[in-house]
Amino acid sequence: MAYLEVEGLSVSYLTPEGEVKALEEVSLSLDEGESVGLVGESGCGKSTLAYTVMRLLPSNGVVKAGAVKLGAVNILNLDEEEFRSRIRWKKVAYIPQGSFNALNPVLKISDQLIETILTHERVDAREAYLKAKNLLSLVGIPEAMADAYPHQLSGGMKQRTVMAMALTCHPRLLIADEPTTALDVIVQAQVMNLLKSMSRNLKLSLILITHDIALAASTCEKIAVMYAGNVVETQPTEDFVENPLHPYSRLLMDTVPHIHGPKRRLTTIPGDPPDMRNPPPGCRFHPRCPWADSTCREAKPPLKTAGKRGLVACHHPLLRSV
Amino acid sequence: MPLLDVKDLRKWYVLRSGLWRRKTTYVKAVDDVSFQVEEGEVFGLVGESGSGKTTIARLILRLETPTSGAILFDGVDITRLSHKNALKQYRVKLGAVFQDPYDSLNPMMNVYRILSEPLDVGGVKAGKAERLRMVREALKNVRLTPPEEFTYKYPHELSGGQRQRVSLARALMLNPKLLIADEPFSMLDVSLRADMLTLMEEMKNQRRLTILFITHDLAAARHLCDRIAVIHKGRIVEIGSSEKIFQHPQHPYTKALKKAVPQISGRL
Numbered sequence: 001m002a003y004l005e006v007e008g009l010s011v012s013y014l015t016p017e018g019e020v021k022a023l024e025e026v027s028l029s030l031d032e033g034e035s036v037g038l039v040g041e042s043g044c045g046k047s048t049l050a051y052t053v054m055r056l057l058p059s060n061g062v063v064k065a066g067a068v069k070l071g072a073v074n075i076l077n078l079d080e081e082e083f084r085s086r087i088r089w090k091k092v093a094y095i096p097q098g099s100f101n102a103l104n105p106v107l108k109i110s111d112q113l114i115e116t117i118l119t120h121e122r123v124d125a126r127e128a129y130l131k132a133k134n135l136l137s138l139v140g141i142p143e144a145m146a147d148a149y150p151h152q153l154s155g156g157m158k159q160r161t162v163m164a165m166a167l168t169c170h171p172r173l174l175i176a177d178e179p180t181t182a183l184d185v186i187v188q189a190q191v192m193n194l195l196k197s198m199s200r201n202l203k204l205s206l207i208l209i210t211h212d213i214a215l216a217a218s219t220c221e222k223i224a225v226m227y228a229g230n231v232v233e234t235q236p237t238e239d240f241v242e243n244p245l246h247p248y249s250r251l252l253m254d255t256v257p258h259i260h261g262p263k264r265r266l267t268t269i270p271g272d273p274p275d276m277r278n279p280p281p282g283c284r285f286h287p288r289c290p291w292a293d294s295t296c297r298e299a300k301p302p303l304k305t306a307g308k309r310g311l312v313a314c315h316h317p318l319l320r321s322v
Numbered sequence: 323m324p325l326l327d328v329k330d331l332r333k334w335y336v337l338r339s340g341l342w343r344r345k346t347t348y349v350k351a352v353d354d355v356s357f358q359v360e361e362g363e364v365f366g367l368v369g370e371s372g373s374g375k376t377t378i379a380r381l382i383l384r385l386e387t388p389t390s391g392a393i394l395f396d397g398v399d400i401t402r403l404s405h406k407n408a409l410k411q412y413r414v415k416l417g418a419v420f421q422d423p424y425d426s427l428n429p430m431m432n433v434y435r436i437l438s439e440p441l442d443v444g445g446v447k448a449g450k451a452e453r454l455r456m457v458r459e460a461l462k463n464v465r466l467t468p469p470e471e472f473t474y475k476y477p478h479e480l481s482g483g484q485r486q487r488v489s490l491a492r493a494l495m496l497n498p499k500l501l502i503a504d505e506p507f508s509m510l511d512v513s514l515r516a517d518m519l520t521l522m523e524e525m526k527n528q529r530r531l532t533i534l535f536i537t538h539d540l541a542a543a544r545h546l547c548d549r550i551a552v553i554h555k556g557r558i559v560e561i562g563s564s565e566k567i568f569q570h571p572q573h574p575y576t577k578a579l580k581k582a583v584p585q586i587s588g589r590l
Binding site: 155 | 516538539579580
């Protein structure tokens with residue numbers, strides 16, 4: 001059974017310049033212990049989805065329609081106090097983008113973890129300290145480093161500290177927003193391996209938000225591609241890699257330079273992402289799509305089953321004939 | 323003669339500790355690094371954060387002075403340039419694009435002023451109309467079209483990718499002999515990264531621009547560079563043609579670096 005079920009979720013930001021439709025009828029489901037890579041360009045709504053699930057939308061963000069179900073409960077209907085005491089951090093934890101630069105520079109990292117532990121659990125300070133050390137060693141930070149200050153840590157260690165914080169209350173679902181954007185490849189590989197092994201060992205469901213399709217494909221079991229506020233494709237990673245169904249996914253894959261095999265020409269996706277105050281009619285991607293025809297300009301394609309086990313929102317999915 | 327000839331370059335930072343700070347230890351940020359860049363070549367310096375690659379760039383730009391060693395540019399050792407004018411004449415031949423497109427453009431200047439500043443520094447005598455023409459030409463070259471639309475915009479009105487193109491246009495304003503690009507893509511989205519990569523490829527092919535490309539992104543380095551030096555803890559551990567390094571990496575560190583790059587096919 002699905003652990004998290006996002007159903008027909010529409011979210012808008014009300015701005016003085018007009019309504020920005022950040023999410024439009026987004027649906028996504030995630031089983032227990034499953035990992036999904038949520039991929040798309042900046043501004044496609046990936047982070048808005050995370051904010052909505054965490055109920056952290058800014059004050060001008062409005063949920064227009066849809067539900068976010070955790071088990072049988074629609075968490076959008078819970079009142080704030082109930083959500084805070086039962087769900088946030090306890091069931092669902094979130095690692096915001098760039099949060100490793102938000103550690104308090106004048107507190108030891110152990111103290112920053114203890115603060116969280118004491119807020120959420122009935123333990124004394126000594127127990128909290130032991131627990132903080134345990135959490136840090138779980139993410140591979142040696143005990144000797146527990147009393148270090150953030151400036152003494154490398155970028156990768158800071159990221160791991162933030163991951164330890166997210167695990168404080170034993171969540172079942174972890175949402176990581178661009179956890180490795182500012183880190184170099186070697187550290188990125190370490191952080192990703194840690195995320196994978198945590199997800200496996202703790203049976204943690206994982207939503208990895210990233211613009212790097214290669215990173216998502218090498219980390220997650222499932223890929224969900226977002227474009228202009230819509231989920232345009234979801235497929236198990238093996239199927240996706242073999243045959244991306246949506247033209248946007250296909251083009252996105254061709255923008256990634258390779259290090260194996262023969263050198264290939266890079267393609268770029270023509271045009272810019274649409275203005276979300278006034279998105280194009282029909283398929284949101286049609287102005288940039290080389291395969292678009294008159295149907296695409298008029299009717300918005302629904303998300304329907306395609307391929308082996310996939311869902312795609314396209315009138316002309318790129319099914320590879322076998 | 324190579325355009326750039328770096329010989330036994332060293333940059334050691336002094337750390338003092340102990341009682342009365344009498345103990346002296348060194349951080350060997352750059353340690354006996356030698357390489358040559360031919361004219362028209364794209365040379366990659368690849369390594370993880372802290373490996374010393376940015377320090378090398380700063381030494382070449384003379385933003386830092388080396389502990390020892392020489393940097394020959396067009397046959398002249400630029401580490402010995404001391405006269406202000408000589409240094410200025412040297413720097414005018416270089417262009418630089420830095421990592422963060424949000425930090426490297428002055429938020430108080432519009433694109434016109436950002437791009438005409440190098441003209442002042444380089445002592446280019448041109449009237450207002452001539453400058454405007456040059457700025458528009460530069461914008462066209464980095465595919466910010468139509469240029470009229472971008473000329474009077476401020477950085478906050480531009481996206482990350484557009485800013486990085488303005489940085490590139492600024493670096494190319496004085497037709498430099500060498501372009502130093504320090505992680506120019508790391509803050510950009512994947513699709514924008516492909517845009518910038520193809521743009522730099524074009525510059526390389528059409529203008530025969532010499533580029534020193536500094537990155538931790540092996541895939542991008544492979545795509546753009548003719549030759550690559552892999553740098554680890556301040557030292558070059560492997561140097562050679564980029565295809566050779568990618569097909570048959572010799573040093574264990576190069577292998578580790580290659581393995582760490584996420585690939586679409588196959589898991590990490």
